[in-house]
Amino acid sequence: MAEDKKTIGLTEANKKVMDQLVEKAGFGRDMDAAKFAFALAVNRGAEPGQVEGAGTIWNIGSFDEGGDLKALIQNLYPSAEFPYRALESLVNAGFSLLGAELKTNPELRVEDLLKKEAVTP
Amino acid sequence: MKGDEELLDTVEQIRKAKFPDVPADLVQKLLLIEANYTENRVEAYRRIEKAIDAYLEKQAAAKEAGD
Amino acid sequence: MFVIRSITLTDFGPFKGEQRIEFPAGSGVSIIYGENMRGKKTLLNAIRYALFGKVITRGDRPIALHQIGNWETAKESGKYGFKVVLSFEHENAEYELTREHRPRAGVVTPQTGVDYQQEWFLKKDGDVLGPDQRDTEIARIMPEAVSRFFLFDGELLQQYEELLRDESDMGRRIKESIERILGVPVLTNGRTDLGELFKDAQKRESKAAQKNQKTQSLGNQHGALLKQRDGLQERTDRLTKDLEVLRAGKTSKEELLRKMEKTRALLDERARLQDEITQTGVVIKAKEERRRDLLTVAWKGLLSNRIRLTREALERDLQKNREIYERALVSADIAEKLKKALADGECSTCGQGLSEKAKERIDALVKETLPKQERAKLEGTIQQTEVRIAALKQSEAAGNAEVLEEVQNALDDLKIKKATAEGRLAEIREQTKDLDEAEVRKLYMEYDKMVTEITILQEGIKKQEESLKEVNENIGKVEAEMAKYGDADLATERARKELCDKLRSLFAEGVGAYRDRLRGKVEKDATALFVQLTSEPEYKGLKINESYGLTIVHQDGTDIPVRSAGAEHIVALSLMGALQRNAPLRGPIVMDSPFGRLDETHTTKVVQSLPSMADQVMLLVYESELDPKQARNELKGKLRKEYRIERVSARHSDLKPVA
Numbered sequence: 001m002a003e004d005k006k007t008i009g010l011t012e013a014n015k016k017v018m019d020q021l022v023e024k025a026g027f028g029r030d031m032d033a034a035k036f037a038f039a040l041a042v043n044r045g046a047e048p049g050q051v052e053g054a055g056t057i058w059n060i061g062s063f064d065e066g067g068d069l070k071a072l073i074q075n076l077y078p079s080a081e082f083p084y085r086a087l088e089s090l091v092n093a094g095f096s097l098l099g100a101e102l103k104t105n106p107e108l109r110v111e112d113l114l115k116k117e118a119v120t121p
Numbered sequence: 122m123k124g125d126e127e128l129l130d131t132v133e134q135i136r137k138a139k140f141p142d143v144p145a146d147l148v149q150k151l152l153l154i155e156a157n158y159t160e161n162r163v164e165a166y167r168r169i170e171k172a173i174d175a176y177l178e179k180q181a182a183a184k185e186a187g188d
Numbered sequence: 189m190f191v192i193r194s195i196t197l198t199d200f201g202p203f204k205g206e207q208r209i210e211f212p213a214g215s216g217v218s219i220i221y222g223e224n225m226r227g228k229k230t231l232l233n234a235i236r237y238a239l240f241g242k243v244i245t246r247g248d249r250p251i252a253l254h255q256i257g258n259w260e261t262a263k264e265s266g267k268y269g270f271k272v273v274l275s276f277e278h279e280n281a282e283y284e285l286t287r288e289h290r291p292r293a294g295v296v297t298p299q300t301g302v303d304y305q306q307e308w309f310l311k312k313d314g315d316v317l318g319p320d321q322r323d324t325e326i327a328r329i330m331p332e333a334v335s336r337f338f339l340f341d342g343e344l345l346q347q348y349e350e351l352l353r354d355e356s357d358m359g360r361r362i363k364e365s366i367e368r369i370l371g372v373p374v375l376t377n378g379r380t381d382l383g384e385l386f387k388d389a390q391k392r393e394s395k396a397a398q399k400n401q402k403t404q405s406l407g408n409q410h411g412a413l414l415k416q417r418d419g420l421q422e423r424t425d426r427l428t429k430d431l432e433v434l435r436a437g438k439t440s441k442e443e444l445l446r447k448m449e450k451t452r453a454l455l456d457e458r459a460r461l462q463d464e465i466t467q468t469g470v471v472i473k474a475k476e477e478r479r480r481d482l483l484t485v486a487w488k489g490l491l492s493n494r495i496r497l498t499r500e501a502l503e504r505d506l507q508k509n510r511e512i513y514e515r516a517l518v519s520a521d522i523a524e525k526l527k528k529a530l531a532d533g534e535c536s537t538c539g540q541g542l543s544e545k546a547k548e549r550i551d552a553l554v555k556e557t558l559p560k561q562e563r564a565k566l567e568g569t570i571q572q573t574e575v576r577i578a579a580l581k582q583s584e585a586a587g588n589a590e591v592l593e594e595v596q597n598a599l600d601d602l603k604i605k606k607a608t609a610e611g612r613l614a615e616i617r618e619q620t621k622d623l624d625e626a627e628v629r630k631l632y633m634e635y636d637k638m639v640t641e642i643t644i645l646q647e648g649i650k651k652q653e654e655s656l657k658e659v660n661e662n663i664g665k666v667e668a669e670m671a672k673y674g675d676a677d678l679a680t681e682r683a684r685k686e687l688c689d690k691l692r693s694l695f696a697e698g699v700g701a702y703r704d705r706l707r708g709k710v711e712k713d714a715t716a717l718f719v720q721l722t723s724e725p726e727y728k729g730l731k732i733n734e735s736y737g738l739t740i741v742h743q744d745g746t747d748i749p750v751r752s753a754g755a756e757h758i759v760a761l762s763l764m765g766a767l768q769r770n771a772p773l774r775g776p777i778v779m780d781s782p783f784g785r786l787d788e789t790h791t792t793k794v795v796q797s798l799p800s801m802a803d804q805v806m807l808l809v810y811e812s813e814l815d816p817k818q819a820r821n822e823l824k825g826k827l828r829k830e831y832r833i834e835r836v837s838a839r840h841s842d843l844k845p846v847a
Contacts, residue, residue, distance in 0.1 A: 026476065028484060032483055036489040042490075043494055110486060110592065110596075118587055128371050143687070151691065152374055155374040159331065166385075170385055172354075173691075177683065
């Protein structure tokens with residue numbers, strides 16, 4: 001493929017994690033949960049990669065209105081050829097991380113996670 | 122009967138102290154009537170009246186005899 | 189004193205056919221043993237039936253008499269109805285009281301009460317008394333109003349507790365019964381009767397005065413005043429009665445309102461809670477929205493560190509490149525001048541010629557400067573970096589973890605608050621679900637109205653009493669005038685009047701004095717009995733109130749306000765014993781379930797005290813309540829007779845003497 005993605009999707013497993021999070025954590029939209037997952041992955045030092053089996057969920061136009069996310073990814077990962085592809089992989093990576101967190105702590109609170117992430121350098 | 126005695130005694134003490142000119146036997150008679158006819162008020166009243174009348178008649182007769 | 193000799197039952201309750209209990213002469217205790225539902229209470233009711241034509245069940249409720257007859261007899265032989273014959277002795281006379289219920293003539297299978305007729309008669313020393321005499325005798329020997337102190341149902345103890353509650357209806361009735369048994373009505377009735385006789389004597393005095401010319405006008409005046417007084421008295425009495433009714437009504441309304449107080453408070457709380465829940469719901473919604481908004485940008489907070497680091501790195505690069513660029517710009521300018529100097533062979537500034545060494549140095553410097561292409565590229569890089577930094581700044585956001593946590597904690601608290609309020613509201617809704625709120629309001633209004641009416645009545649009565657006082661004073665004045673005349677008839681009536689007046693005053697004073705004396709004696713005797721019966725060493729005795737209610741007093745002088753059913757039992761028995769000792773009216777004590785809630789220690793004490801409580805005592809017990817061996821041991825020679833009620837079938841019991 002010679003062009004960037006126009007949609008963002010999740011694997012089945014990651015979608016389940018997202019649904020769980022949205023229900024428990026109180027995210028208004030699943031998109032907000034997805035951005036949260038992306039941020040977590042970045043904060044934990046994940047690198048963009050390939051995603052297998054991701055179904056389409058969001059349109060880039062609605063996910064990254066204004067293109068700030070694209071600009072951000074280009075800044076954080078200047079070597080990434082396709083920013084939205086990178087975004088998709090980071091979102092999925094983030095949900096995998098969140099899935100693991102939920103497994104150890106089913107009553108996970110967003111606030112606690114934020115505190116934990118702030119402390120860890 | 123102790124209970125009766127109590128009642129009689131109470132009244133007698135008051136009679137002696139405050140109403141000495143009221144005859145003791147009349148008072149006793151009246152108390153007995155009331156005790157026997159507590160449930161029959163009409164009969165009690167009739168007999169009380171009769172007892173008082175009888176006493177007053179006796180007094181009047183005694184006074185006349187004395188005159 | 190009333191002493192029962194025998195009770196003969198015919199088809200009464202489970203006692204099929206004719207059955208008899210005999211009581212030997214002499215004082216003592218007789219015991220009738222029977223398991224539950226065999227007919228113990230029926231025996232108590234048999235005596236009640238014979239005396240008063242009534243049968244009652246638990247809670248003092250009357251039983252329809254047509255249901256009393258023995259079922260088996262009716263079924264087997266078609267014979268309906270029942271009879272009780274009570275033989276007793278009183279004041280050296282032998283009595284036989286017979287009462288029976290038979291189907292009316294022509295009724296073969298009676299169904300209801302109207303199908304029966306009751307007949308009863310009383311024999312005194314063998315002669316049947318006339319109906320009026322019969323009624324008078326029974327009323328004199330055992331008035332129904334005081335029967336509760338002789339026919340004692342251990343299960344109706346709470347009645348005695350009512351005596352401690354001043355204005356209760358039941359308390360008032362029991363107080364009247366107690367005073368009745370103690371003989372107080374002898375004085376109160378006497379006071380009333382003599383009062384009437386006094387008034388009657390005054391009227392006769394009037395008439396006598398009117399007959400005499402000299403005293404006619406005074407007599408007329410007197411008569412008129414008496415009439416006026418009677419009118420006023422009648423009105424006062426009527427108002428007083430109305431006031432009593434209103435007061436009783438007020439008391440029962442107060443009782444209702446006391447219950448309503450809770451309801452009203454509940455209703456207020458309900459409204460408050462509904463408000464609170466609504467408000468809290470609104471705040472929760474707002475906070476949840478805020479939380480959602482915070483979560484929408486929470487991801488930025490997560491990245492802020494990373495973004496900051498990247499931005500700082502870029503800023504450092506930018507700084508470095510800018511410096512290089514600045515230097516490059518300056519170099520370019522100098523390089524141009526140096527090139528010209530090389531070409532010209534002289535310094536472009538000062539015009540001096542250049543040496544070979546200088547030419548070599550200048551040449552080296554020129555070779556060091558950045559070529560134009562390179563400079564342009566650097567410029568591009570700088571611009572790019574600036575754009576990147578700007579973009580990063582845009583995405584940089586302070587972490588909002590603390591705010592989020594604050595909002596979440598607030599939400600948790602609010603949700604708990606709301607849930608608690610909802611729980612409480614549900615409770616209140618349950619409690620008030622059958623409530624008619626209009627009724628509640630109506631009750632409050634009626635109560636207020638009553639209070640106003642009572643005040644008006646009280647004022648009215650006061651006015652009447654003032655008028656009465658005035659009239660009585662006037663009557664006194666007229667009577668004093670009449671006394672000046674020496675008319676014989678007038679004198680007779682005056683003497684009568686004065687005697688009645690004195691007797692009335694005597695009886696009136698006697699009421700108060702006798703009551704005080706009695707209360708003192710009842711308290712003393714009840715205390716003596718109580719101390720014998722109780723096993724609690726710290727109980728000093730009993731204290732009596734105006735209504736003959738008894739409170740237990742601790743040895744430190746304080747009252748024991750609340751007591752157990754067992755203690756209630758003992759206090760009731762103490763009262764009964766004290767009344768028996770102080771009453772002009774004496775009779776047997778027949779006790780059903782006398783030991784009720786008492787433990788073994790107290791049961792023993794009660795059994796030991798029985799012979800001192802009354803001359804004749806009859807106990808109706810079941811064996812686990814009172815062990816026959818224990819009874820025999822405790823009572824010894826005072827145990828006169830034992831019977832057992834034996835089961836033949838569910839509807840047939842037999843009374844058998846214990847050998």
